[in-house]
Amino acid sequence: MAAPVSLLVEFGGGAELLFDGIKKHQVTLPCQPEPWDIRSLLKWIKQNLLKERPELFIQGDTVRPGILVLINDADWELMGELDYKLQDKDNIIFISTLHGG
Amino acid sequence: MCQAREEYGGCEGPCGAPRVSCAQKCMKCKEASPVLVIRVGDAFCKACFKEYFVHKFRAMLGKNRAIYPGEKVLLALSGGPASSSMLQQVQEGLSRETAKKLRFIPGIIYVDEGAVCGQSLAEREETRRQMETILQASGFPYHVACLEEVFDLPSSILHCIPPDPAGPRSSYKEAVEGFIRQQREEETGGASVPEREVQEKLAGLCTRDMPGAEGLAASGARPLATARTDEMIRLFESVKTLTAKEELLQTLRIHLVLHTARVQGYSKVMMGDSCTRLAVKLLTNLSLGRGASLAMDTGFADDRHGNVVVVRPMREHSAKEIAFYNRLFEIPTVFTPALDTKAREKASIHRLIERFLCGLQAEFPSTVSTVYRTSEKLSATPGGAGPVPERCVLCLCALDTNVEEGSALQAILVSEQLSQKRLPAASPTGRGCCLGTEDQRGCCRNATAPGADARADLLPLLCYGCRLTVKDMTSLENLPPYVHSELERRKCRAAMKLEIQEFLLEDEAGNPGDS
Ligand SMILES: [Zn+2]
Ligand SMILES: [Zn+2]
Numbered sequence: 292m293a294a295p296v297s298l299l300v301e302f303g304g305g306a307e308l309l310f311d312g313i314k315k316h317q318v319t320l321p322c323q324p325e326p327w328d329i330r331s332l333l334k335w336i337k338q339n340l341l342k343e344r345p346e347l348f349i350q351g352d353t354v355r356p357g358i359l360v361l362i363n364d365a366d367w368e369l370m371g372e373l374d375y376k377l378q379d380k381d382n383i384i385f386i387s388t389l390h391g392g
Numbered sequence: 393m394c395q396a397r398e399e400y401g402g403c404e405g406p407c408g409a410p411r412v413s414c415a416q417k418c419m420k421c422k423e424a425s426p427v428l429v430i431r432v433g434d435a436f437c438k439a440c441f442k443e444y445f446v447h448k449f450r451a452m453l454g455k456n457r458a459i460y461p462g463e464k465v466l467l468a469l470s471g472g473p474a475s476s477s478m479l480q481q482v483q484e485g486l487s488r489e490t491a492k493k494l495r496f497i498p499g500i501i502y503v504d505e506g507a508v509c510g511q512s513l514a515e516r517e518e519t520r521r522q523m524e525t526i527l528q529a530s531g532f533p534y535h536v537a538c539l540e541e542v543f544d545l546p547s548s549i550l551h552c553i554p555p556d557p558a559g560p561r562s563s564y565k566e567a568v569e570g571f572i573r574q575q576r577e578e579e580t581g582g583a584s585v586p587e588r589e590v591q592e593k594l595a596g597l598c599t600r601d602m603p604g605a606e607g608l609a610a611s612g613a614r615p616l617a618t619a620r621t622d623e624m625i626r627l628f629e630s631v632k633t634l635t636a637k638e639e640l641l642q643t644l645r646i647h648l649v650l651h652t653a654r655v656q657g658y659s660k661v662m663m664g665d666s667c668t669r670l671a672v673k674l675l676t677n678l679s680l681g682r683g684a685s686l687a688m689d690t691g692f693a694d695d696r697h698g699n700v701v702v703v704r705p706m707r708e709h710s711a712k713e714i715a716f717y718n719r720l721f722e723i724p725t726v727f728t729p730a731l732d733t734k735a736r737e738k739a740s741i742h743r744l745i746e747r748f749l750c751g752l753q754a755e756f757p758s759t760v761s762t763v764y765r766t767s768e769k770l771s772a773t774p775g776g777a778g779p780v781p782e783r784c785v786l787c788l789c790a791l792d793t794n795v796e797e798g799s800a801l802q803a804i805l806v807s808e809q810l811s812q813k814r815l816p817a818a819s820p821t822g823r824g825c826c827l828g829t830e831d832q833r834g835c836c837r838n839a840t841a842p843g844a845d846a847r848a849d850l851l852p853l854l855c856y857g858c859r860l861t862v863k864d865m866t867s868l869e870n871l872p873p874y875v876h877s878e879l880e881r882r883k884c885r886a887a888m889k890l891e892i893q894e895f896l897l898e899d900e901a902g903n904p905g906d907s
Contacts, residue, residue: 303715303719303727304473304715304727305727305729305733307727308729308733308734309734343734344734346737347734347737355750356747356750356751356753356754357711357746357747357750357753359712359715359716361716361719364427364719364720365425365426365427365428366426366427366428366429366435366716368428368429369416369426369427369428369429369435384719386715386719388473388668388711388712388714388715389746389750390669390672390730390732390742390743390746391729391730391731391732391733391734391735392727392729392730392733392734
């Protein structure tokens with residue numbers, strides 16, 4: 292049983308528009324049998340934070356191409372992408388590089 | 393960390409996406425932990441990334457030798473990531489020690505496009521306030537313009553004005569030497585540098601040369617002209633497709649920036665197009681039939697306007713690099729909605745191409761750079777010594793529509809005529825055109841403003857790409873006055889030429905087609 296995980300989740304580059312225009316979200320992920328990773332975080336975001344047009348943020352089980360993911364200010368490509376195991380106090384940032392957000 | 397892609401485990405490089413991880417060291421200094429992956433498999437630490445980013449900007453300017461020392465350069469700042477980091481690069485370059493200092497005189501223009509991007513007046517004020525903070529902090533002279541100001545532009549904006557021959561065009565080397573000499577004199581001579589700065593500042597206070605136009609005295613002091621805003625909204629409402637709206641906005645924006653540059657004496661405009669944006673633009677323009685001006689539209693320098701040259705120094709920086717740079721080094725940006733914000737993915741050709749490229753890029757990380765490299769291989773139309781080609785009234789590219797028999801364009805025109813065979817070829821006199829049964833094009837709806845006439849007059853003066861844009865407009869009445877007056881001027885000139893034609897001696901060896 293994984294303990295609850297507190298995260299600072301940020302959206303930028305226009306991605307925040309899909310989240311009521313709010314850039315910073317302090318969130319606590321509940322206990323669950325499996326440890327939290329980015330893949331399960333995306334599912335959770337879709338169900339709990341995303342306000343509209345999910346297809347503009349998530350495609351399949353990953354982020355829409357053109358949206359960058361930073362884990363504690365480092366490229367998620369260095370951290371295992373979807374498989375990265377979230378740690379308490381992690382800072383996860385999603386930045387849209389797409390025109391118009 | 394690599395379990396997910398086990399099948400690529402032992403295979404580095406070309407076959408599949410090689411995984412890199414934090415455990416690895418920065419590929420440059422081989423010491424620090426990397427923070428981002430730039431090219432396939434190349435991971436950089438924060439310090440090395442900064443050096444790489446800054447070097448690339450300076451190398452782009454150095455390689456092209458486009459900007460002369462002491463030249464006035466107008467930075468087009470939208471508040472978005474690319475132009476904001478471009479501004480920061482210029483600031484960085486100007487603050488260096490003498491040997492490595494950039495030597496041009498910068499100014500900034502910000503164009504408020506809120507009217508057509510769905511912002512309310514209050515939202516526009518707020519965006520403008522945020523922009524002013526950035527503009528003021530830059531310490532450079534700046535100009536804030538509203539897109540609505542295009543209604544006041546002179547028709548000379550549609551002319552290619554040759555560069556001032558007295559200007560510093562001799563050679564780059566001479567210009568550099570001259571500048572260094574002049575600077576030494578100034579250093580010994582005293583107060584002239586601050587004096588020049590004061591003049592720059594004063595110039596920055598006046599955004600327009602229009603009589604009666606109020607300057608930019610205080611933040612938000614200039615009331616937004618609501619009548620103009622309505623006009624602008626009507627103009628964009630008359631455009632049926634998002635693709636054409638996007639094209640029209642780009643055209644109007646560049647006209648406004650160009651005007652400011654000319655009035656304020658800037659000879660270069662810097663745009664922050666990233667290589668990702670340019671790759672999208674390249675494929676978009678191909679799809680829009682703008683192949684003929686591709687080199688100018690996506691190259692480093694665009695000199696179609698003559699005395700003001702547009703340059704794109706960010707063209708080798710990817711959107712990812714820019715986003716990381718801004719985040720890691722806390723470069724302020726202002727998000728403003730664009731025409732296509734929250735639009736469906738297939739809403740416009742621009743949007744569709746962007747999705748296509750980003751999708752490919754996710755699978756094949758060198759997609760964008762491959763497309764971008766293509767643009768480097770293009771060269772501007774071989775104008776050579778031949779006669780100056782007729783230019784498109786709107787975008788000023790060389791007209792690509794005077795083509796020989798059997799071209800693709802001809803085929804399109806023929807099939808277009810065939811498919812509309814009910815309509816006779818628009819008669820030049822026009823007035824009799826609704827004697828027929830159908831008047832669906834509404835040519836007689838308003839006898840004083842014959843929309844169909846304007847359209848028939850305008851289309852032949854446009855490049856193929858701009859024709860498509862105009863064809864997507866329900867009415868041309870809302871186009872800014874400078875377009876109409878330039879159209880009139882061209883018409884008069886053509887009519888006059890026709891009149892005197894028979895008195896002209898046919899010059900067999902001379903420049904045909906030149907007027
Ligand atoms: Zn390093
Ligand atoms: Zn054109």
